[in-house]
Every structure is written in C-alpha cells, then in structure tokens.
Amino acid sequence: MSHLVISAATKTFGAFTALHEIALTAERGDFVALLGPSGCGKSTLLRIIAGLETPDAGTIEIAGRDVTRLAPEKRNVALMFQSYALLPHMTVTENVRFPLRMKGGLPRTDQDEKVEEALGLVQLHDLGGRYPRQLSGGQQQRVALARAIVAEPDVLLLDEPLSNLDARLREDMQVELKRLHQTLGLTTVFVTHDQTEALALADTVVLMNAGRIERKDSPEGIYRNPGTVFAADFIGGANILTITVRRSEHGWSGTLADGTPIPLGDFSGLAPGRHRFMLRKEQVSVSPSDTGLIAISGTLEARNFLGGVTRSAVRAGGQQIIAVGDVTEPLAIGGEVTIGWRREDLVPLAETAAR
C-alpha cells in the first residue's frame, strides 16, 4: 500500500475551488515535487496533507491510516511553511528543538544531538543562539528546514524551501536536501515555482494548474514529453509552434501561421488540422545560412549572453522563436538568419489535460 494516498480531495474557499478532486499517491521514500504557477493550489494541497485545512471531499491516508479528520498534531507530518513560521521568541536552537519537545520521549541530551545534527545539515552550527530576527532571510529559511526534518516525520512537506537563497547557496542546499532524503528516506512532498529545481530534485514531478493536477511524471518524462501546451510552456519555457498538419502521399507535412512549409516526422494518430507542437529552445540552432536541418529563415531580434550560452530571439514563421545555445558566429541584430531543428524535436501537444 502506498505511503501517502490522496483521493479525490476537493477544497473550496467560499465560491472559489482551490483544489478539484486531487488524486495523488506516493510510496515510502518518494520525493515528489509540486510545480505550478502562483495560486494554483500547491500550498493548499500541502496544508490539506498536514491537516491545516479540511478537504470538503476526499480522503488522505498516511501509512495506511485515514487521517482526513485527524488533528495536525497527531499526524506526524512536518510542514515547512512558505513564510518559515519561526517562533520569534525562541532562539534557533529552541526553534529546532521544539518538535522534539512536543513529541516527547527523548532525553534532553539526545534532543541536543539531533538539533546539532539538523543545524549542521543546513550549515547553521554557529547560529544556534540567535533569534530569528537576527538572521537573514536565507538563514531563517534554513532554520525552518532544520526544524522540519529534525523529528523525522512520516511525511515531510516543504513549501518553497529554497526560494530565498541566492543561486550558490541554493545549489548547495539542493545537494544537501537530496542527500538528506537519501539518508533518511523520508517521504517528501515539496513545492517550488522553479522548474529546474523540481527537475533536479524530485523522483516525481506533479504539475498543477488551477487546482488540478495537469501532469505527473518523472523529471525526464515530463521534460521530454510534457503532453499539454500548459506543461510545455511552464516546464522550461519551450517554443510553442502552431502548425497546420496535412497528410499527403509523401508522409506528413505542415505550415506555420504565415504559411511557411514545415516537413514533419511521422505522427500516426494525429488528425489533420491545426495542432500545437513544442520545440525546446536548446534544440533550435541559429546560423547565418542553411545548415541542412529542417530550416526556416527569420530575423534576429535580440541576443543575450546568459553565461555559458546565448539566447537568441528570432522572428520566423510569423512568431518569435527562442533559441538557446552556443552561437559562435557573429550575428547582427535585425539581420537575416536561419533557424533549424531536427525533425524529431517537434513534440505534439494536447490543448488541455484529459480529465
């Protein structure tokens, strides 16, 4: 039996439905990322698992026990709040010790040891004596993380655990979080608005949209084949091409919005007509002249150096297409360029998720 089972959970706030019949399961030790735009219900879902909100319908089971109507303090679930929710009148150490004190049963020295360990994980050994207001935002966030993991809960819920860290520290913490997860094997559900983070950390990525689960897959699966326009757009911000698809005796072919013809691979099962396709930015090449790939010509609108790679915005086929990659040849803004991709890089998308 799965460790965490959410069945048909619905949550409304007045007339507004924040969650629509969410179904989600996770095995013991799973690392699940909840991804989705602001306001799509990620925090609400965590809060329902934690017991801070009662679903209007549906059930939550943890470790085989129906906890839908169980008070939060009886669930052995830890939630790290988006707002940290550190207790301002307690030091860092006292904050981290708090869950251990509440659980009880652990002698003081063992508590100290666990607190030390948790603070070590988040690289905050030295700051145990400080009060939250004496910490920077990033340090506060790490205290909250330490407090969430210290009591080794059945389910660990993290709401944007790393959002306030700068890029370097964030990378460190991601590594730490992953290692922690591997060590403790806690069933973890974490929320992020950062696609890269979700892809980097999770075993399973759950993409939410307007209170519904749009897509659930492994990081590579969801990246390679997002399935819907929304998912493709949200995960890694791909180019979305609208192509009118035709089938002739020679195989499939299509035209872009402005009529530019595009050769297509084999899409058996796709009805002729207008369809949307994903084309990843890094799979688009930009060059001054034809390269032998599938290629169309366009105008270079902007170039940005991103460090390591260059981002080019090209107007072609009646829309803007973004390419990210090495472009070594010097190209003039406003000049004519050719963009190309491999036939198989075009991935067809459904307009909406099947429900």
Place this chain on the structure above:
Amino acid sequence: MSHLVISAATKTFGAFTALHEIALTAERGDFVALLGPSGCGKSTLLRIIAGLETPDAGTIEIAGRDVTRLAPEKRNVALMFQSYALLPHMTVTENVRFPLRMKGGLPRTDQDEKVEEALGLVQLHDLGGRYPRQLSGGQQQRVALARAIVAEPDVLLLDEPLSNLDARLREDMQVELKRLHQTLGLTTVFVTHDQTEALALADTVVLMNAGRIERKDSPEGIYRNPGTVFAADFIGGANILTITVRRSEHGWSGTLADGTPIPLGDFSGLAPGRHRFMLRKEQVSVSPSDTGLIAISGTLEARNFLGGVTRSAVRAGGQQIIAVGDVTEPLAIGGEVTIGWRREDLVPLAETAAR
C-alpha cells in the same frame, strides 16, 4: 563628461564600513548591473546615488552637476525599492501618477497618458484601480517598476526589480526592461543577486564584494575572465582548481591537490607554485572512457537532470568537480568516469582583486 560619476564614495554605519572608496562612472544610456553577495553594499550604493544616504567622503555627479549634498527630491533620480514601497492608500494608477504630480507642470490628461503607457509596459493595464494589497507580489513589483520609469528620470535605480517573479514572468520582464531601456535610453543602475540576470541585461557588470568593487567589465568579459577567485565563484559558480604549477623544458605542467598531473597551456608571466584556476562547468565533459582531451579519472557522485542538460558531480583529483552538459551514455552513480576539458579552458585567477 560621463552622465553619472561616483568618486571615492565611502559610507560607514558606526564602526562598519559599508562602502570603501567606490569609484564608478556610467555614460548616458548605460545599463549597469550591480552584482554581489547579500550585504556587500549594493543597496547602500544605490541609496547614495539617490540621496537617501550622504556619503562620508567622496562625491556624486549626475549630468555634470555635483549632487552629493542635494536633497533626493531635487535630483531627478528614480529609485525602485527592494521592498517596492508602494503607497498602500493609493491605487495602482495613483501610485504611478505620484511622481508626475510631484514634479508638476504636466496637465492631467498628459499624466494619464504617461501612466497608461507605463502600466502597459509592465503589462498591468487592467489593474489600475486596484490597491497594492490586492495585488500579488509580482504585480506589486511591476507597479513599482512602472512608478520608477514613468517620470523619465535622469538616472533610474532599480533594487532587485525582478526578484519576486516566477521564472517565466521574470524572463518576460527582462525582455521588457531591456526594450524599455533601449526605447527610453535612461541611464540605469540595477541591483541583482542573480548572475544570469546581470549577464543577460547589462552593458556593464559591476561585481561588488564587502563594500568594494571587485570587478567591472562587460558581461562576456567578466564571464570569460573573472580575474579573481571570488568573481569566478560568484559568476556562474565555476569549478575552482588548485594547481601546483611547474615549468619544465617541455613547457608548463601542474599537479592537482592529490598529485594528479595536469598538462597546462602557456601561462607566461605566471610564477611557479600553487595557483587557482577556473574551469567552467559546461566546459567539462564526462564520459565512461578516455576521450583524447585533457582527462583525469574520478568517481561519479551524483547526476541530476536539469531540463535540457544534466549536472554531474565527480570526485576527482582530490575535489568535487561539477560538469554540466549533455551526457547521453548511461552512467552509474559511484562508478568510474573520465572527465576532460580543453587545455585553454583553464583560466588562472588572482586570489583577491588588486586594490
């Protein structure tokens, strides 16, 4: 004469020196990014330019006029605050109109027009009637941006203007900001803690460290040749290798911490001994076997799918080396791998900036 000239500006808070003799110039229409770790003095520098702090020493000139002792309201400088500082009792429109009202001299209809235009730029046409508390963090940030640009100041100062936006909106706003800058040609100084953003937007990147300017260069220049360990580490988080350099009759050679020998290119002017070198993550290749590049072997510690690319952590030469790139072959965690790079990818670094 340069449009903005900061000479030997020093600012202390009690015993703490937040800025050490900062010298910085910008031409009319320049787009300068201030980059640096938290607490390095970025906001303080902006506040000095704005007139909200008086430097203890040094001068500020704007458009040829010494403004060091001029009140902020007389400088025609706009500052977008890290915390937005929207007036909570005014609607979005009223907030954006405020600078125009204060400047005076513009008939109401022209004001309306400018406000409309500014709101259009930040994609907030429809929300003019709302109060700040009725907006999401990202929307508030955009209102603050609109308010900063609406009166076309001599110098536009932006303190982390995009930090609260999710990746997609942030990308949009970066494009918008760049376009805006090109259209209005405002001399702009913006603060960010995000390397990619600095590289993508600015003409000039100023890297600060502990109240000093560590490095000032074009985005590509600072990326390709950061010059110091700090800069290399901060910009794009490169691998830093400590190599003991020797010069023999065959040319240069070196050894890593654990003695692994490394062939080196020609570093004329480098004294023999221990030196630090930068090796960009995306310039490291990882493969199961030798590839003919400069290569050392190591153990694969972790693999992460980042969307588009894979991040590999390899223990080799006595340290962890990170590689980012396509790795198509399946590699086992814990297994033996070979990492390689091109001779010229190793960039020597100074320990500290010359002062």
Place this chain on the structure above:
Amino acid sequence: MARGGTAQWREPFFLLSPGVAFLVLAFFFPAFQMLVLSFLGKGGLADGLTLEHYRKLVADDFYLGVAWRTFALSIVITASSLVIGFPLAVIMSRAGPGVRRLLIVLIVLPLMTSVVIRTFGWLVILGPGGGLSWALKSLGLIDRQISLMHTEAGIVVAMVQVLLPFLVLTTLGSLNRIPPDLDRAVRTMGAGFFRALWHVTLPLSVPGLVSGSLLVFALSISSFITPSLVGGVRLPVMAGSIYQQVTGSFDWNFAAVLSVTLLAATLALIVPYMMASARMGGRQ
C-alpha cells in the same frame, strides 16, 4: 533614517518640541507644584521646606493601611483583569468577523459610559436587594440577602468592569500581530491546542499583556470615584483620601504627601515591570 541634504535632527525636533513644551508646562509644572507643596510648611514658602508632613504619614499606620489596601486592591484588580482578559482577547482574535465586532462593541461601550452613571448601575446590582442578590437567591445559592456594596469584592467587581477593556484592547493588538502560521506550525509539530496557546500565543502576547496590565494597575491605583461609591467611606483608598484631604480636611500639604507617596509607589512597581518586559519584548 539618514537623509541626504537636510540636517537629521531638524525634523524630529520640530515634531517633538510642541508636545514636549506642552507637557512640561501643562503637566510637569503642575505636578511639580504638588511635589513642592508636600515639603512646604503650613505658612507657605516663608516657613521654608520641611519634612513634617512626611513624618505624619510615616508615624501613622492608618494611612499605611490605606496605602496597603489600595495596593492590594489594584493588584487583585489587575490580576483579575488578566485572568479574564487574556482568554477573552484570544477568543476575540479567533472569532469570525461578526462575533469579533460584536465583542469589540461589548468591550468598548462600557468604557465610554460615564463612571458616575455606571457606578450607579453597580449600586443597584450589588446593593442589598439588588440584582446580584436576587439572581443568587433565585438560583438557590444563598438564602438571605447579600450585598457586595461597601466590600472589597464589590470594588474589584466594579473596577474590573471599568478597566477590563484596556487590557483586552491592548492584548488584542498584540494577538493580531501574531502571524497565524505560527500557531499552525506548532500544531504540525505535535503541539495540541493548549500547548500551542502556552508556547506561542501567550509568550507572543506578552507586550500587550504588559502594557494593558500597567494601564489597569495605574488607573486602578489612582481611581477614586468608583472605589468610594462602591467601597464606601469605610474602605478608604489612597486617591479617595487625597480627595478627602483636599476638600474635607483642607490639608493640602498632606494631600500632596499622599500624592507623592502614591506616585512613588506606582513608579516603584511599574518601572521594574516595564524594564523586565522591555527585556522580554526585546527578544522578539
């Protein structure tokens, strides 16, 4: 907040000086007048300064008794207000907007009713044959008429009704500033309702409880209309005695002595309390 261009002291100086000047002239000067009076001989300044009035106070355990009663009553009133006020404030802070509004009106209305009139109400309720006696009798709790008029208990009851709002309103202010996530966070950490109350809500409402109870204490130690009407002449309190000295015995010097004593005692209690709570508040 440093500002470029303008001298830093100018703005606060212009903002503060009218108020300070006003206070000095309209408050400290008159208060000082009373202090001087307590050291003046009967013949006024001509007699020079004297400690005779203070001697009278110290030699007399009657007034020490009055002072003690005043103090003890104020502490009981303050403690009762805390005990009733804290849970009430918590209930208000967690009630829905409708109930909360109702409760605020309930709390504010009595505050704004003339003391004289409100105390008259108490006379009726607490007096012999009054509402309380009647209610207890109907409930079968007592068999003969009782009266809380002219008792210390009566003073406490009436004063708590008068002063409770100060405590509740200031505490409510503190409670409203506690982020609701804190309570939820400790619930997920295994704390039940009461432990969350104890570990989060109570410590974080300390600033409000402190300033509210200071207010209640200061107002109860210096009140005289309600204590003298409800407590009657046989239970004199300090402020009543001062009034009595001024308008009955015409001994203004001694009235001043009592005033200074009352003030000193109030300060002696309030200052350490404030300092202790500032230390606690400083931790937050």
Place this chain on the structure above:
Amino acid sequence: MIGAVPGWVRPLAVLFVIAIAIFMLAPLVVVVASSVSASEFLVFPPRGLSGRWYAEVLQSDAYLSAAWTSLLLALMTVALSLSLGTAAALALARFRIPGRAFISSLFLSPLILPSLIFAIGLLMVFSIYGNGPSLFGLVIGHTVITLPYVIRTVTASLADMDPHLDEAARMMGARWWQRYFLVILPQCRTGMAAGAFFAFNISFDDAVVALFMRAPDVETLPMRIYSTLEFSPDPSVAAVSTIMIAMTAVLVLLLDRIFGLSKIM
C-alpha cells in the same frame, strides 16, 4: 483546521463570553432600564414605563448647554491632543532620537499620575499664574490626560508602516508637506482615528479634572449629571446616560464602517 479548538472548549468559550457580556453590560442595562421608569427616582427594576425623562432632558436648557459645552470641549481636546500627539508619535516612531525611550515615557507619564493630583496642581497653576480655570484650562487639562492615548494608538499604527514609503516619496520629488499630507499621515490614520475616539470619550466623560477646573458658565455634562444626582436624583440622569451610550454605540459603529474596528483597537 481539524481540531483547531478541542470540541469541549467551544461551548466553554461560548459560556465564558456570555458571562462576560452579562458582566460588562449589567450596569448599562440597569441605567437604560431606569431611564424609562415612570417613577420619580432612580430605581431598578423600573416602575412603570415612560419616556418623560427623555422629554425632560431634551427640553432642559441645563442639560443641552452642558452637552454643548462637553461637545465643544471634547472637540477642542481632540484637535489639540491629536496635533501634538501625532507629531510626537511620528518623531518617536520614525527617527532614532537620543533618549527616545525617555521621551516616550515622558509622554506616557500622565497615565500613571492620578488625574486627581494633576487636576489640583493644574488648578493651582491656573490660579496663580493665570485668571483661574476656564474652558481653555479644561482643554489643556484634558489634552494632558488624553495625550498618552493618542501617542499610543498612533505609534502602534506606525509600527506596521514601511519605512521606505517616506523615502520613496522623496525620490518621487515630494516636498516635506507633500510627504506628510500625502504619504505619512494617511499611513497612521487608523491610529489617529482610534486616538481621537479615546480622546473624545475621555474628555466627554471626565469628571475629575472638570471637578477642579470648574469655570464660570462652563458646566460639562458629567458635572451636570453629578450635581443632578446630588440634588434631584431622578431618572433624567439615566436618560442622559442612555443617550450617551447610544451616541457611543453610533460612534463605534461609524468607526467600524470607516476603518474597521479590529484595525483600530
């Protein structure tokens, strides 16, 4: 939240609130009920039912002029107290002033000096150095006792103010008066409203300072009530009080409409 409040606590809380409501309202109920009594003296429960005391009050020059005096006094007190108090609170909350804690406690000190003592001192000062008590003197006295409330409420409302707002206004070219009237004062308007409410009610209700600072032709409503009780304790005082209670209720509801009560209190 499930189990946000344990099941058995809820009914207890309801009982508690009801008990408090009875406790807080009982004296008021007595007053209101006595005001409609037909009998000649204050009695509870009322004997008979009559509106005659209301008619009497509303036709009584003495009551009406006392009410007018009290209203005038309260309004002047509010104006003075609010100007001095808001300015001081703004300075104390927004600037790092040397000795700030000391100055704050100066402003709060009228709270701990019994107003009786202060009133006698003030009477002496006005008599020795001036022409004796007057309406002006009462305004001064009431301003002193209400100032701490204004300072407290305004300071509290400024605690949540973003300190950068003022700077932002400067950046946008606002001069000092524009900063104060367009930016800073609007931020503390709930605090000012609460302060004004307290100041108004304290002044309107004060019987202690008014007892000593009595001046010719200046009879406040509480003094009127007080002396009426002494010589003809009829239900008219209850009627006046009921009217005052009703006015307060209206004021409270009005404040709630405009600012939201829970923000103010």
Place this chain on the structure above:
Amino acid sequence: EETLVINSFGGSYEKTHRDLVITPFEEEYGVKVKVITAYSSDTLAQLRAQKDNPQFDVVHFSGGLETTAAAEGLLAPIKPEELTHYDEMYPFAVAGLDKGVGPMYSTAVIGLLYNTEAVPEAPTSWKDLADPAYADHVLLTDAAGNTYGMLGMLMINKVAGGTLDDITPGLDFIKSILPTSTIVAKSPEIQQNFAQGNAWIAPYAQDYAYTLTKAGLPVKFTLPKEGGVIAPITVNLVAGRPNRELALKFIDFSIRAEASRGWAEALRYSPTNRTVELPDDVAAEVTVGEEAAAKLVTFDAETISKNKPEWNEAWTRAIAR
C-alpha cells in the same frame, strides 16, 4: 455689562436659586451673573487654590465652611449697615457677620429621617439609632466628607454627653452601632438605600426628606426631643474682588423675605428672615418661628472650623474597617 461670578449647588437647588435670586437680580440690576456649579467643599478648595486671584465674587456655603474660609482670609467681612434687610433676620442668621462671614439666607435642619412604612412610630430620640428594632437599617452619613453628616455626628456626640472639645462619646456611640449600620458618603446613596428598603432611619436634613417624599418614597422628617442642628446656608463676600458693591447688593438681595420664603416653598429649607409668612402645609415641613428655633442647636462655627481636620481623622479611623 457688569458681571458677578457666584457658585451654586447644581440640580434642582440651582434651578430654584436661579428662579428666586439670580434671574430676578439680573433683571433688577441689569447685570450678568455667572454661575459655577460647585458644592461647598469643592468651592472652598477652588477658593484656596485661587487665593491670590479668586474668580468668585460671591460664594455660597452650606454646613459651615464659611468660617474656615473667613479664617483663611478668603472672605471679606460685611457690616450690618451694608445690608438693607439686616433687621429682618433672625439673630442667629446674622451672628456670623462679626466673625467676617456672610448671612444665612436659609437653613437646613438636621434631624432624623425615617421610613414611614417600616417604622410607623416616629423615632423620638437620637438615641433611638441604637434601638435594636432598627438594627441593620440605620443609615449614617460620612462626617468627614459631608457637612450634614458632620453636624449629625456632633448632635449624636452632644446627646451622648460629648462636647465640641471632646467627641469621643459620640464616636463611641457610633462605633457601638457600626456593625448594624451602613455609612454612605453622598445623598444619592441615601435615596437609593431608602428606595431599596435598606434604610429605615437616618440622621439627615429636613429638606432632603422633602426631596425623597417628592420622589414618592415613604420618608418623613422628625425633630427628636433633644432638638436638631442648624446647618447654615450662607452667602459670602469673597475678598480681593473689584466689584464689592454689586456683590453686596447680591447678598442683600439673597436674604430678602421673598427669597427666603421661596426656598421653603420649593425645597423646604427653613427661612432665616423673620418676616416670612408660609402656607400651613409648607410651614409643617420646615422649622420656622422663634419657638421652633429655640429647639435648634447651633454649634460654634469657629470651634468647628478649628477642630474639623482633627475630627475628620478621628472619624475616619473610627469607622474604617
């Protein structure tokens, strides 16, 4: 327009005061009279605070504070020839002029008030206060804060064998009945206690009995066999004011027979002007005439003034719990 600043006692007293004296005076002399509502002790407190710069021209006292005020030099003496109505007054009413205080324009008489329903037989002696029949229903008035209370205490003291120089017998008597009595400070409480049936018998003033009767309470006043006390109500000239002439006219106006009669008719204060003639029903409820006056005790105002602070202390201690 000339103005005069006076005090009056508020409530129905002040209303009557205006009708009988203030308004007619203003009309007759074309001046303005400003009234400050303040009881005797508060008025004295104000006068003292304003010693060097008084705001009052004329002050009214009830219960004897004028002697204290005079002793402190707050009042200006009045000569008999300055009052046109001097000769119409009972001698006791103008006896104070010698000592620098103003004339009594009426008096309250202190005796016993009793509840006619609970006590069908009127009490006859001050000593009845100790009668077990009245136990738990005796109502005393604070002697330190209320002048009627003080005069009542002095009368009890006299009956108990004390003198103005020794009030111990009186205090002992009061202590003996303390466990079964209630002590109140303010007149509204007297009304309250009679209304709630708590009070059956109380030493207090004749005029207040009338107030209670008017309010519908079954209360009557009786003069015990030992007699009652005169509580003087005086009108005094304040020292150090510029318009002495007008103030004197006001005082003279206050003691005219019409005024004195008016006080009796409206509020049952006993007249001090010998020429007053009263209707029978009114006369029955006041103490009037030479014969009745003979039953009244006047305590020496100067001694009272001298001993008052001491008595206050002693009284306060005697009753304090």
